[in-house]
Amino acid sequence: MTLKTTNIQIPLVATIITLLAIGVLVKLGFWQLDRAEEKQQLFDDYESQQTSEAKPLSSIKDLNEDQHRFTYVSVSGQFQPTPVLLLDNKILDSTVGYNVLGFFQPDSPELPVQLVNLGWLPAPTFRSDIPEVELPKGKLTLTAYVYFPSQNELTRNAFEYATDNDSVRIQEAAPKALAREFNATISSHLLLLETPENIGWQRDWEPQVMKPEKHYGYATQWFSLAVACLVIFVIAVIKLNKQSKKEEETQ
CATH class of the missing domain: 2.40.50 (OB fold (Dihydrolipoamide Acetyltransferase, E2P))
Incomplete structure (x- = not known):
């Protein structure tokens, strides 16, 4: 099934699937950005206490x-x-x-x-x-x-x-x-x-979590995939319309 707007044909099912995919990918990208902010705040909280008096x-x-x-x-x-x-x-x-x-x-x-x-x-x-x-x-x-x-x-x-x-x-x-x-x-x-340093065992209290930079990297990947989906969809629509135009001209 296709939608026809003026002289442009747009496949309905492919459009719905593409929009859903882009929506999911963009949401995942923003989720990674939120996680990056949380991790950055965690590291900031830790660093801010390194020079504080107890x-x-x-x-x-x-x-x-x-x-x-x-x-x-x-x-x-x-x-x-x-x-x-x-x-x-x-x-x-x-x-x-x-x-x-x-x-x-x-x-x-x-x-x-x-x-x-x-x-x-x-x-x-x-x-x-x-x-x-x-x-x-x-x-x-x-x-x-x-x-x-x-x-x-x-x-x-x-x-x-x-x-x-x-x-x-x-x-x-x-x-x-x-x-x-x-x-x-x-x-x-x-x-x-x-x-006291002379009691206990080996200690390193810096947060052992994924660095914010990695979350930003993952966010970039998700957003890039969303853009790629959109580009592929646009190219597919253009090819579909070119093919339809050729078929009309040969009739």
Whole structure:
């Protein structure tokens, strides 16, 4: 079926398909631009805190992700000896390992237990081996970055308890799930440990996400495909009309 506008024939089905394809491609392009802006804001938030002085955690009211992502804070207290949480499938320099998390009890009574990420630990050769890890002892003053973990609704946060030590392997750092499992009141954020430098494990807290430049590159690809669809459609319509004109002239 074709539409005929003056002397120009336009194939109806091909037009609908082309418009739908262009619409989808353009939408994907703008989605990538939105993702690029989100990632850029994430990196900006992190960079803005690199030269900041640590704020006492107890002085921050209504701690929330919009205003306090990567805020540099200090808190005094001590780690609870158990549980030792091993956040699974963390990769550093192409090596699979765990992030070590512990419950930190602040001295300030108004603060709940803080979930602290102490850094990255390489995994043993065998999956069945859950490493034995000992958390720092005694009174400590920590400086750390506030981080709000994303929650993957498709991930089942199974708790795998080691049989010969106090370590527990987990799939995501979900404060609500941890609070239920260990019957504790836990902060809704994580603290990414910065100092003391002599405790914990290897640490690199720069956001481990796709760079904004890649999202811009993908957006360019989607927009280019949309333009290509339009060009192909226009060329096809021109050829169709030329062919129709030749057929009319031979009749």
